[in-house]
Amino acid sequence: MVRKLFGGGPVISLVDFMGTSPTLLMLCQVLYLRNSDAWTWTLANNGIFSIKKLTTLIDCATFRSELNLPGTLINKMVPLKIELFIWRARRHRIPVRVELDKREIDLGYIRCPICDDGLEDVDHALFKCKFANEIWLRVFKWWKFDQANIPLSVDCFIGNGFNFQNTSVKEIWQSVVWDTCYTIWNNRNATVFGKSKMGSAMILSEIQLRCFEWINNRSKSISLDWNSWLTNPINLESQLTPSANGFLGMGQISVQIL
Ligand SMILES: [Zn+2]
Numbered sequence: 001m002v003r004k005l006f007g008g009g010p011v012i013s014l015v016d017f018m019g020t021s022p023t024l025l026m027l028c029q030v031l032y033l034r035n036s037d038a039w040t041w042t043l044a045n046n047g048i049f050s051i052k053k054l055t056t057l058i059d060c061a062t063f064r065s066e067l068n069l070p071g072t073l074i075n076k077m078v079p080l081k082i083e084l085f086i087w088r089a090r091r092h093r094i095p096v097r098v099e100l101d102k103r104e105i106d107l108g109y110i111r112c113p114i115c116d117d118g119l120e121d122v123d124h125a126l127f128k129c130k131f132a133n134e135i136w137l138r139v140f141k142w143w144k145f146d147q148a149n150i151p152l153s154v155d156c157f158i159g160n161g162f163n164f165q166n167t168s169v170k171e172i173w174q175s176v177v178w179d180t181c182y183t184i185w186n187n188r189n190a191t192v193f194g195k196s197k198m199g200s201a202m203i204l205s206e207i208q209l210r211c212f213e214w215i216n217n218r219s220k221s222i223s224l225d226w227n228s229w230l231t232n233p234i235n236l237e238s239q240l241t242p243s244a245n246g247f248l249g250m251g252q253i254s255v256q257i258l
Pocket residue numbers: 112113114115116117118124128129130131
């Protein structure tokens with residue numbers, strides 16, 4: 001039973017409080033009565049329950065365990081929510097209309113709500129849709145990649161569509177690709193649910209800023225220069241790849257190796 005976790009209230013059962021998930025119930029079992037007046041939460045060093053700590057534990061116990069399945073891609077430069085979205089997208093588990101229809105949720109209409117130019121499956125929503133393609137065109141132009149290589153499938157691109165010598169650059173480009181997918185999906189939802197949709201130029205600016213901050217904040221060894229990031233990110237390959245004599249290549253002014 002749980003009482004006074006949040007400042008009082010009626011006595012309720014743990015199942016009522018946390019739901020019936022085995023994982024959540026497992027977390028709850030660490031709550032115990034030390035004496036007649038106080039609860040101690042043994043998953044925190046100070047014994048004090050907090051929503052923030054509980055959220056972190058639930059994330060680790062649920063999402064992370066799934067993210068650690070064989071074949072799962074991990075990129076520490078992006079937040080967990082992005083990794084989780086990509087995990088779901090690669091398994092066709094985002095609620096596009098075709099997938100909802102497969103699960104017998106009758107929408108009456110499974111064509112793309114953005115362009116109406118095809119069935120809305122995962123590949124269409126994230127890559128083939130006219131709206132998605134506008135974003136990918138801008139991202140590829142930013143990285144000076146051949147636009148003929150813009151992907152058409154989540155299976156052939158998110159997991160394997162990277163060809164860099166340097167592992168860090170691969171992770172950086174992967175961060176951009178993953179955030180682009182996530183941003184396209186969020187803007188698709190904004191349109192479907194009647195919220196204002198951003199233009200492709202604004203979306204690219206958001207991706208550039210967000211990835212810049214993630215990489216600089218999360219990487220212990222890379223510090224990106226903002227102007228170089230905007231104008232010539234592909235130069236990272238030569239900047240971060242050690243040359244044959246063990247020294248870094250050109251561009252150390254714009255990318256500092258800490
Ligand atoms: Zn479409």
